[in-house]
Amino acid sequence: xxxxxxxxxxxxxxxxxxxxxxxxxxxxxxxxxxxxxxxxxxxxxxxxxxxxxxxxxxxxxxxxxxxxxxxxxxxxxxxxxxxxxxxxxxxxxxxxxxxxxxxxxxxxxxxxxxxxxxxxxxxxxxxxxxxxxxxxxxxxxxxxxxxxxxxxxxxxxxxxxxxxxxxxxxxxxxxxxxxxxxxxxxxxxxxxxxxxxxxxxxxxxxxxxxxxxxxxxxxxxxxxxxxxxxxxxxxxxxxxxxxxxxxxxxxxxxxxxxxxxxxxxxxxxx
Amino acid sequence: xxxxxxxxxxxxxxxxxxxxxxxxxxxxxxxxxxxxxxxxxxxxxxxxxxxxxxxxxxxxxxxxxxxxxxxxxxxxxxxxxxxxxxxxxxxxxxxxxxxxxxxxxxxxxxxxxxxxxxxxxxxxxxxxxxxxxxxxxxxxxxxxxxxxxxxxxxxxxxxxxxxxxxxxxxxxxxxxxxxxxxxxxxxxxxxxxxxxxxxxxxxxxxxxxxxxxxxxxxxxxxxxxxxxxxxxxxxxxxxxxxxxxxxxxxxxxxxxx
Numbered sequence: 242x243x244x245x246x247x248x249x250x251x252x253x254x255x256x257x258x259x260x261x262x263x264x265x266x267x268x269x270x271x272x273x274x275x276x277x278x279x280x281x282x283x284x285x286x287x288x289x290x291x292x293x294x295x296x297x298x299x300x301x302x303x304x305x306x307x308x309x310x311x312x313x314x315x316x317x318x319x320x321x322x323x324x325x326x327x328x329x330x331x332x333x334x335x336x337x338x339x340x341x342x343x344x345x346x347x348x349x350x351x352x353x354x355x356x357x358x359x360x361x362x363x364x365x366x367x368x369x370x371x372x373x374x375x376x377x378x379x380x381x382x383x384x385x386x387x388x389x390x391x392x393x394x395x396x397x398x399x400x401x402x403x404x405x406x407x408x409x410x411x412x413x414x415x416x417x418x419x420x421x422x423x424x425x426x427x428x429x430x431x432x433x434x435x436x437x438x439x440x441x442x443x444x445x446x447x448x449x450x451x452x453x454x455x456x457x458x459x460x461x462x463x464x465x466x467x468x469x470x471x472x473x474x475x476x477x478x479x480x481x482x483x484x485x486x487x488x489x490x491x492x493x494x495x496x497x498x499x500x501x502x503x504x505x506x507x508x509x510x511x
Numbered sequence: 512x513x514x515x516x517x518x519x520x521x522x523x524x525x526x527x528x529x530x531x532x533x534x535x536x537x538x539x540x541x542x543x544x545x546x547x548x549x550x551x552x553x554x555x556x557x558x559x560x561x562x563x564x565x566x567x568x569x570x571x572x573x574x575x576x577x578x579x580x581x582x583x584x585x586x587x588x589x590x591x592x593x594x595x596x597x598x599x600x601x602x603x604x605x606x607x608x609x610x611x612x613x614x615x616x617x618x619x620x621x622x623x624x625x626x627x628x629x630x631x632x633x634x635x636x637x638x639x640x641x642x643x644x645x646x647x648x649x650x651x652x653x654x655x656x657x658x659x660x661x662x663x664x665x666x667x668x669x670x671x672x673x674x675x676x677x678x679x680x681x682x683x684x685x686x687x688x689x690x691x692x693x694x695x696x697x698x699x700x701x702x703x704x705x706x707x708x709x710x711x712x713x714x715x716x717x718x719x720x721x722x723x724x725x726x727x728x729x730x731x732x733x734x735x736x737x738x739x740x741x742x743x744x745x746x747x748x749x750x751x752x753x754x755x756x757x758x759x760x761x762x763x764x765x766x767x768x
Contacts, residue, residue, distance in 0.1 A: 273686035280693040287697070287704045291563050292555055299558050424536035431540040440547045445554060 252346055253354040260358025271362050275370040277319050282311040286381070300445040305383040306469050307442075312382070313465035314438050316371050320364050321402055321460045322356050323433045324426050325409025333416040338506070349495060353406060385470030393477050394467040400484055401437075401460035407491045408433060408456075414495070417502025438462030456487040515612075520625055538630065541578070545633050548574055548699070563703030568644045570701060573727045575637030577699050580663055580722060582631045588668045590622030596678035596685065605766040615672065615757055645731060655739065656730035662742040663722045667695075669749045670718075676753065679760030698723040718745060 264271065286308050293304040302310065329352060332338040341348055375382050385391075412429050436443075436457035443452045443462045452458065463480055466472055472480070549571065556567040565573070595618050598604050607614045642648060674691060678684045694717060697705070702724035705713050713719040721742055728734035 270686060273690060276690040276693045280690075281696045284696040284700060287709070288562070288700045291704045292559055297558075299554070420532075422532045422536065424533035424540070428536040428540045428543075431543050435543065435547050440544075441551050441554065446550070 253350055256351055257354040257358035257361075260355050261361060264359055264362040271366045274363050275366060278316050278367045278370055279312075279374055282308075282315045285311040286378075300442075301471065302442065302445070305381055306471075308378075309382050309384060309469050310442055310465050312371060312374070313468055314442075314461040316367060317398055317401060317464050318434060318437045318439050318461040320360065320367055321405035321433075321437070322360060323405045323409050323430045323460075325406050325413055326352050326356055327413070327423075327426065329410065329413035330416040330426075333414065333502070333506070342503070349410060349499070352410065353403075356406060383470075384468055387470075389474075390467050390470070390472075390477070393481075394464040397459055397464040397467065397480070397484065400488070401464060404456045404487060404491065405433065405460045407495055411491070411495055411498060414498050414502050417498070417505050433457050433460065438465070456484075456491070459484055459487070515617075519621060520623060534629075538633075541582075541630060542633055545574070545578060545637060549637065563701050565701040565703065568641045569727070569731055569733075571641030572638050572645075572731060573641075573701060573723055574699060575634045575639075575641060576660065576723045576727050578634035579631050579638065580634075580660065580667065580698075581695070582628075582634060583660075583664050584667055584671075586624045586627040586630060587664075588619055588623075588671070590624070591619040592668070592671050592675050593685075593688075594618045594621060595672075595675040596683070599678045599764065600682055602766050604764060619668070619672070642730070647732065648730070652730050652732060656726050659726035659729045659739055659742060662739070662746050663726055666718060666742065666746050666749055667722055669746070669753050673749065673753045673756055676756040676760045679763045695719065695722070702728075721745060 289304060289307050289311075293299060293302070293307060296303070299307065329348075332341070341351075375384070408429075412426060434440075436452055436455055437460040438446075438458060439461060443449055443458055444466075446452055459480075463472075463484075467477060552567060552570050552574070555562065556570075560566065562570060595615070598607065598618065604614075607617065610617075671688070671691065674684055674687050677687065697713065697719045702710075702713075702720040705720065710720070714721065725734065725738045725742055729738055
């Protein structure tokens with residue numbers, strides 16, 4: 242029965258469409274959102290111009306690759322929903338989750354489609370914004386043009402969105418077990434932001450063997466590295482296998498926490 | 512006015528102490544970000560001796576000043592600044608206008624969070640750490656730093672206030688807030704990295720350089736009294752502009768009924 246529920250995508254697609262409509266009602270928000278995608282790496286541009294301009298290098302980065310890296314990683318990370326949907330945790334605490342349990346939908350998938358609908362306009366404008374910026378800064382940007390690698394980077398980005406969302410979803414359903422605090426979400430988002438490689442590229446970060454085990458690198462560092470041509474096909478394949486392992490681990494963890502959480506859950510009048 | 516403020520601060524303090532877990536995790540988030548920026552500069556300074564004439568200790572003082580200013584603004588004025596657009600949107604400004612108070616000042620200080628000022632500690636610590644290697648640090652330069660930082664705080668807040676007054680014309684101005692907060696990222700880095708037109712803009716229309724680099728240059732003896740005079744003139748100019756915007760905006764305001 243549950244398989245049938247998950248295969249029938251019509252309800253999920255409707256939820257996605259609805260969220261797109263909602264986003265389109267606030268068109269200016271999507272334009273203003275560009276400031277988050279563009280401004281922080283622009284500040285980095287001026288900093289690194291003073292450090293690496295004129296042929297200097299840091300690790301395997303020269304001026305062009307580090308600037309491109311920061312623009313790309315900011316693009317990927319700022320477009321990843323690390324907190325999923327805070328409403329999920331709130332509904333567990335205030336009991337509104339009960340309404341969901343009666344519906345013939347998969348809660349995780351439903352919210353995944355909702356968040357995709359809510360973000361897809363932002364993704365679209367961000368891509369246009371960053372392409373325009375790259376055009377103006379073309380003398381300072383290095384992007385490899387191998388179409389397969391561009392495609393792989395795109396796939397990893399989508400994968401990163403899945404990982405980011407699942408991480409946020411897990412944080413939310415922990416409300417079954419612990420008292421929900423918004424500052425814990427802020428803290429968890431900060432960790433994800435840093436370990437995605439937003440402040441320091443993970444390969445020049447001390448103890449990088451440790452950060453390279455974690456899944457956050459797929460939310461920024463890996464797709465950016467592929468686009469600046471640092472990964473061979475073999476490395477991409479290895480990363481893909483590691484990524485698939487994380488998908489399995491996170492999916493199993495989500496299912497486990499959801500099922501056990503429901504057992505612990507006590508609804509009003511129940 | 513003072514009595515009302517005292518009561519507001521009392522209530523804020525009580526509500527703050529209820530959310531102790533929030534305090535801990537907000538503190539950890541801030542520490543983590545500061546730590547990684549320090550680490551970034553450590554990695555950079557393994558490669559270069561200075562960034563545009565600023566050595567590692569000086570950059571740390573700058574970074575600490577950035578976080579200190581950000582927290583001072585956040586705890587003292589940020590929530591109050593958000594209130595004006597809300598009140599204008601709800602058409603409830605007349606509830607304040609009939610009171611015998613300075614309305615912009617009251618709104619600005621109505622959400623003040625004095626207990627939350629403990630969050631300046633990481634910034635202060637980074638400044639202290641950066642200054643520990645600086646020679647010839649005098650009491651006068653510390654006092655001038657405090658004066659310069661206060662001016663930066665007021666200029667920053669007044670610019671944000673000018674943005675809030677736009678709500679009389681455009682209603683929802685939250686997005687402009689976020690853009691300005693994003694732009695303040697530029698204040699993390701030494702002033703000398705900005706050249707040409709962008710430097711001119713950051714000294715005048717969007718005075719990012721003035722916010723953090725000026726106080727830091729003063730305490731490090733990298734600048735002279737002219738920096739303070741410039742800050743004072745900028746403060747007066749923006750104060751004048753904000754006053755005009757408030758008065759003009761009020762004329763456009765339409766309350767309920």
